Amino acid sequence: MPHTSPTAAPSTTLNSSAESSVYFDGQFWVLVLTITSGGRVYAARQVLGALPSDAELYAWLLAHGGQLIDTALAGPGVQSASRGGAQRVNPKRAARQAAKQAALHAPSTASQEALARAREERGAARSHASAAERKRLQRERYEQRRERAKRRHRGH
DSSP, X not given: OOOOOTTOOOOOOOOEEEEEEEEEOSSSEEEEEEEEETTEEEEEEEEEESOOOHHHHHHHHHHHHHHHHHHHHHSOOEEOOSOOOOOOOOHHXXXXXXXXXXXXXXXXXXXXXXXXXXXXXXXXXXXXXXXXXXXXXXXXXXXXXHHHHHHHHHTO
């Protein structure tokens, strides 16, 4: 008779998929990683520079893929536009769809939206940080002026 722990967590299945696209943006080759998980789309963008060979891209993904995934999942996700049903797909149809996606070079609009939202959040955080730094410096200068004025009034 198998023993089951009453505190064991119920098993949950999480449908996730990831795809990457390499495209030329006019100046550099860019890798876009799109992760679809839990009905949301997350994306991360990495500028590669010169056109990488398949072996170079594979080696880069092995070395830095985890960081790229963490970057994608740390950003804000957008609601997936695809239908929510988790129906079983015919393997031949899935292979055709994968080949069709491989032929496309442009990242999905959902991944572009996720990247734009992440960029906006980084910009907002940077502006808040710079405003706080400005206020701190302004307060510091004010305190220095007050200290100098006190020293002058003491007659030193």
